[in-house]
Amino acid sequence: MVTNNAPLLEVKNLRVEFPTRRGTLLAVDDVSFDIAPGEVLGVVGESGAGKSLTGNAIIGLLEPPGRIAGGEVRLEGKRIDNLPYEEMRKIRGARIGAIFQDPLTSLNPLYSVSRQLVETIQTHMPLSASAARARALDLLKEVGIPGAEQRIDHYPHQFSGGMRQRVVIALALCAGPRLIVADEPTTALDVSIQAQIIALLKKLCREHGTSVMLVTHDMGVIAETADRVAVMYAGRIAEIGPVRDVIKNAKHPYTKGLMGSIPSLGHRAERLTQIDGSMPRLTEIPTGCAFNPRCTVRGERCLVERPELMAADASRAACWLHDAGGVGTPVAPVREMANA
Amino acid sequence: MPDGNYVRIEGLKRYFDVSAPWLVRKLEGKPRQIVQAVDGIDIQIAKGETFSLVGESGCGKSTVARLVVGLYPPTAGKIVFDGNDMSERRGQGAHSTLRRRLQMIFQDPFASLNPRWRVFDIIAEPIRAFGLSKDKADLEKQVGDLLRQVRLTPADGRKFPHEFSGGQRQRISIARALASQPEFLICDEPTSALDVSVQAQILNLMMDLQRRLKLTYLFISHNLAVVYHISTRVGVMYLGRLVEEAPTDTLFKRPKHPYTRMLLDTIPDLDMTGRQRAPVAGEVPSPLNPPSGCTFHPRCPFANERCKAERPKALPIEGGTVACHGIEENRIPIEDRSYTARG
Numbered sequence: 001m002v003t004n005n006a007p008l009l010e011v012k013n014l015r016v017e018f019p020t021r022r023g024t025l026l027a028v029d030d031v032s033f034d035i036a037p038g039e040v041l042g043v044v045g046e047s048g049a050g051k052s053l054t055g056n057a058i059i060g061l062l063e064p065p066g067r068i069a070g071g072e073v074r075l076e077g078k079r080i081d082n083l084p085y086e087e088m089r090k091i092r093g094a095r096i097g098a099i100f101q102d103p104l105t106s107l108n109p110l111y112s113v114s115r116q117l118v119e120t121i122q123t124h125m126p127l128s129a130s131a132a133r134a135r136a137l138d139l140l141k142e143v144g145i146p147g148a149e150q151r152i153d154h155y156p157h158q159f160s161g162g163m164r165q166r167v168v169i170a171l172a173l174c175a176g177p178r179l180i181v182a183d184e185p186t187t188a189l190d191v192s193i194q195a196q197i198i199a200l201l202k203k204l205c206r207e208h209g210t211s212v213m214l215v216t217h218d219m220g221v222i223a224e225t226a227d228r229v230a231v232m233y234a235g236r237i238a239e240i241g242p243v244r245d246v247i248k249n250a251k252h253p254y255t256k257g258l259m260g261s262i263p264s265l266g267h268r269a270e271r272l273t274q275i276d277g278s279m280p281r282l283t284e285i286p287t288g289c290a291f292n293p294r295c296t297v298r299g300e301r302c303l304v305e306r307p308e309l310m311a312a313d314a315s316r317a318a319c320w321l322h323d324a325g326g327v328g329t330p331v332a333p334v335r336e337m338a339n340a
Numbered sequence: 341m342p343d344g345n346y347v348r349i350e351g352l353k354r355y356f357d358v359s360a361p362w363l364v365r366k367l368e369g370k371p372r373q374i375v376q377a378v379d380g381i382d383i384q385i386a387k388g389e390t391f392s393l394v395g396e397s398g399c400g401k402s403t404v405a406r407l408v409v410g411l412y413p414p415t416a417g418k419i420v421f422d423g424n425d426m427s428e429r430r431g432q433g434a435h436s437t438l439r440r441r442l443q444m445i446f447q448d449p450f451a452s453l454n455p456r457w458r459v460f461d462i463i464a465e466p467i468r469a470f471g472l473s474k475d476k477a478d479l480e481k482q483v484g485d486l487l488r489q490v491r492l493t494p495a496d497g498r499k500f501p502h503e504f505s506g507g508q509r510q511r512i513s514i515a516r517a518l519a520s521q522p523e524f525l526i527c528d529e530p531t532s533a534l535d536v537s538v539q540a541q542i543l544n545l546m547m548d549l550q551r552r553l554k555l556t557y558l559f560i561s562h563n564l565a566v567v568y569h570i571s572t573r574v575g576v577m578y579l580g581r582l583v584e585e586a587p588t589d590t591l592f593k594r595p596k597h598p599y600t601r602m603l604l605d606t607i608p609d610l611d612m613t614g615r616q617r618a619p620v621a622g623e624v625p626s627p628l629n630p631p632s633g634c635t636f637h638p639r640c641p642f643a644n645e646r647c648k649a650e651r652p653k654a655l656p657i658e659g660g661t662v663a664c665h666g667i668e669e670n671r672i673p674i675e676d677r678s679y680t681a682r683g
Contacts, residue, residue: 046535047506160623190396191562193623195606217535220565220607261540263569265592265607266679271547272540272569278505 007034008211013071016053025282028053029235040212042226050235055181055215059098060088094124097172101184103164107156114152124175139170162193183215231255234290241315251317254291293334299327347385352417354378375627377403379580390557392567395577401560405528409444440470443517447529449509453501460497466520486515507538528560564607576600579635586660596662598640642666
C-alpha cells in the first residue's frame, strides 16, 4: 500500500566501505531509496550485491571495520545514521525492528522465550513485569504460536524452525516499530513454512501499518510480498520500481537476465536464460557500468560512463538504454575464455 | 511405466538408531528411539531420464541419495543398478567396476572439495583410483578435457578451490563426478547453495551434459520449479515415504496427492504478484514419532478414519502412482492446474 504521505524512511546516497590492507572497498555505493508508511520494499540481488549491508547500515549494525562513509538515513525525517550508540540502541527495537535469517542464532539459547520477550518489552516500554509478560503472551498469540500459554516458558531449542522464526517476529514487534528490516527471513525455512511466515508478515504489516524492508535473494518471495522492489548489483541499485513492472517488464539488462534465469512453472524451456560470468569482486568493479562485461546490449558509453538511476516507464533503471544519448556504438560482451 | 529396469529401487528402508546410550536408557527407563528416515520406497528409473525426488527437509530424500550411491547400507530392500544388486556382497574388482559407473554431486561446493588439493588433483583422483589413464600425459589430457567440458580452462587445474566462486566450484564437482566416465549421476541439491543466475548456468550445463553423454540423473531437490524444469519423472516424498510419483507434466498439471497439491500451492512464483496464498497449517511431524496410518493425515484436509489407521498403498494412476486413500476411494476430485506463462 503506497500512500502519498512523507516517506517513513529516506536513504540518500548511502555509501558503506570496508578499509582493508589493500585499500578501501566500497561495498554499497551511492544507494538512494525511500519507503512509504505501510509499504513493503523488496531488495533483491545475488550474494555480495550489498543488500544485507544496506539493511545493516540502516539499523546501525554494520560489523566493524565496515562503516558508513557517506550519505544519510532518515527515519520520519530525523537523521539516524550519525546517532551515538546509546541513542541508536533506543531507536533500534522501538522504532525499527529487525528479523534475521537464522532464527536459531538470533535467539539466546540460554534464556526462555518469555525472558527474552519481556526483556525487550521492558527496555523500550515502561511496563511492569507482569504487564510485559501479558504483552509477550499477546504477541506470541498474534504470531500464531499454538498453546502460547505453555510455550512462552520454553527455550528456543524446544521450538521448530518455523515456530522459532515466529518468535523472532514477535521479538521484532515488541515495541510496535514503524519499520521492520527483514534480512532473508524465510531462507532457512521449508517452502510450506515459508508460505506461513510470509502470510504472517503481510498480515501484521497490514494490521499495524508497519513498513518492511525485505531483503532476500528469492524473487518469488518478493513477487508476492513487496509493493516495490529494488534490484541491487555490485553495491548499487540497478533498477527500482513497482514489483509488477520490474518482474514483467524489466528495464535493466541485468534484471531481465535475472528474471529469465528463474525457472518458472508457467512454461518449460529447453534452456534457462543465463547470464554468463559472475558478479565482479569488490576489488575489480569495472569502470563505467558495473554490469557491462556481462551485458549483451552494451555500447561504448557503458565502458566509460557510469549510469545513474533514470526514469524508464514506471520504474527507474541505471542503464544508458533509457537515456536520450543511448549506449553509443555497440560493443560485443566479454566472452569469458571459459565460455568460448 | 517406462522400462524402468536401469535403476530399480525396491522396498528401500533405512532406519537410524538415535537412542540414548544403553546405561542412560536403563537408568532412566527410556525406550529405544528409531528414526525411520526412509520407510519403504519403490522407484524405477529408465536409462537417460532424470528422476527427481522432492520434499521438505527431513523427508529422507538425501538419505535415499546416499543409499543409492552406497554411502549407507540399506536396512531393508534392494537397489538394482543395470541388473546388478548393489547390496550383494561381491569381490573388490566387481564392486569397483559398478562404483565407477555411478557418481555423486553434493550440495555444498564449499564443503565437498578438499581445500588443500589443487583442482587438477581433485579431478584426477577418480581417474587414478579406477586406473583409467595410460600415463601422465593421458591423465593431463583427460583432466583438461573435463575442465573444458564444464566450461573452465585446463589452466584452472593449477588453482586451489578457494580461488573459485560457488558456481565455479560446483562445476569442479561436476567435472570430478564425470572423471570416472559414469552413466548414472546422483545429484543431491546441486544448485541450492547457488544464486539464481548461477543456478541457471549449472542447470543448463547439466542438461547439456546429459544430452551429450547420455547420462541418467537422480536429482534431489526441494525446489519444485527447478525440478519441473529438469526432470522426466518426479517423486514426492513425505516423512520417508513416496506419496506420489508421475511423469513431470502429469504431476504438475494434475497433482493428485493432497501433499503434492499443498507443495505446489506454497511455491512462490513470479506470476503471483500480490496474489494471496492460503498457507497450509502445521509442520512436518518428527520422524521419530510419525503419525499412524497415512503420515500426512494430521495436515490433510481430506483425512478420515481410514487415513488415521491404515497406511495407504501406492496405486497406479495416469502413468504414475499415488499413495492416498482419498484418491483410491474417489473422495478427492482431481483437477487440472493452470499456470500462466511469464511474458
